[in-house]
Amino acid sequence: xxxxxLELLNFRNYEHLIIDFNSKMNIIYGDNGVGKSNIVEAIYxxxxxxxxxxxxDKNLIRQGEKETRIVAKVKERVVxxxxxxxxxxxxxxxxxxxxxxxxSDYISKIQVIVFSPDDLKMIKESPSVRRKLLNVxxxxxxxxxxxxxxxYNKVLKxxxxxxxxxxxxxxSSMDYLDILTNNLIDYGLKIYEYRKNFIKELNKKxxxxxxxxxxxxxxxxxxxSSYSDESQESLVxxxxxxxxxxxxxxxxxxxxxxxxxxxxxxxxDLKDYGSEGQQKNAIIAYKLTEVELFKSINGSYPILILxxxxxxxxxxxxxxxxxxxxxxxxxxxxxxxxxFVKKSLRNNSKLYKIVDGKIEEE
Numbered sequence: 001x002x003x004x005x006l007e008l009l010n011f012r013n014y015e016h017l018i019i020d021f022n023s024k025m026n027i028i029y030g031d032n033g034v035g036k037s038n039i040v041e042a043i044y045x046x047x048x049x050x051x052x053x054x055x056x057d058k059n060l061i062r063q064g065e066k067e068t069r070i071v072a073k074v075k076e077r078v079v080x081x082x083x084x085x086x087x088x089x090x091x092x093x094x095x096x097x098x099x100x101x102x103x104s105d106y107i108s109k110i111q112v113i114v115f116s117p118d119d120l121k122m123i124k125e126s127p128s129v130r131r132k133l134l135n136v137x138x139x140x141x142x143x144x145x146x147x148x149x150x151x152y153n154k155v156l157k158x159x160x161x162x163x164x165x166x167x168x169x170x171x172s173s174m175d176y177l178d179i180l181t182n183n184l185i186d187y188g189l190k191i192y193e194y195r196k197n198f199i200k201e202l203n204k205k206x207x208x209x210x211x212x213x214x215x216x217x218x219x220x221x222x223x224x225s226s227y228s229d230e231s232q233e234s235l236v237x238x239x240x241x242x243x244x245x246x247x248x249x250x251x252x253x254x255x256x257x258x259x260x261x262x263x264x265x266x267x268x269d270l271k272d273y274g275s276e277g278q279q280k281n282a283i284i285a286y287k288l289t290e291v292e293l294f295k296s297i298n299g300s301y302p303i304l305i306l307x308x309x310x311x312x313x314x315x316x317x318x319x320x321x322x323x324x325x326x327x328x329x330x331x332x333x334x335x336x337x338x339x340f341v342k343k344s345l346r347n348n349s350k351l352y353k354i355v356d357g358k359i360e361e362e
């Protein structure tokens with residue numbers, strides 16, 4: 001899969017930008033604050049209909065404008081025309097001029113894996129951050145997962161509301177609560193299987209890739225879930241045991257909405273014992289392992305974005321990473337210093353210099 005052509009209208013600091021990309025490596029460089037990351041952010045937005053840098057869609061629209069458009073020619077066997085429109089009324093996603101009524105049916109059509117410095121949150125911050133990133137990654141592989149997740153969250157909201165109603169009224173029917181619980185378990189088990197299999201596949205290669213980057217062996221990911229190796233019947237009993245606590249707190253305390261993952265090396269959890277460099281290398285290894293997993297499942301590579309890859313990494317590790325990238329993988333790199341990339345790789349790349357919001361191809 002590759003982005004051949006990109007056009008931005010009123011996106012971030014760009015009034016109108018048109019770029020044709022290399023099918024291999026594309027290096028976008030320039031000083032801080034000139035709009036390098038905005039270009040790769042637009043590619044990500046086109047794929048997932050949201051940004052990896054902000055939760056507010058309005059921040060993507062150029063100041064003083066009411067609407068932004070991202071248009072691209074995307075090749076996977078054949079070329080398709082993609083378009084995403086963002087404005088005050090919401091989002092509209094189109095392929096070859098045909099609009100999708102549900103964005104969940106559109107997401108996963110373009111498969112993009114992104115690394116950015118903020119991804120360190122996947123190790124450093126709360127389980128909810130890790131679940132969110134995990135959900136995005138699995139959704140790109142299968143949009144059925146996204147639909148199950150939406151259904152689970154809907155039932156979870158209904159169950160929590162009913163728990164509060166039971167606590168207040170005292171005489172509400174438990175039959176309806178049982179129905180909600182069974183539905184929650186049904187969707188939860190499906191999501192659990194997706195997550196378990198995803199982590200299992202990642203663990204087949206992540207240790208090897210991490211070792212090639214850092215020289216340290218033994219990295220693996222541990223998946224933590226209350227659904228681990230549980231049957232439908234045993235989960236029903238777990239929810240029954242938790243009912244008194246659920247009623248007291250007015251929320252559901254068991255389920256895949258409490259799942260977590262940890263990154264482990266032989267000396268312990270990277271969150272507690274790893275240096276920032278080790279943590280960063282682990283996330284990069286995670287992303288590169290995903291690239292290989294997507295290729296094995298889909299038969300073609302996703303698009304890889306490495307935003308500000310070179311900050312806080314030495315030249316040796318940078319080139320260890322770049323040397324692992326397959327020649328058929330379209331890659332976008334943003335950086336302030338292109339000299340970190342060795343000359344042989346630069347010669348096989350297309351370079352774009354950003355100056356004052358304008359692009360200069362080299």
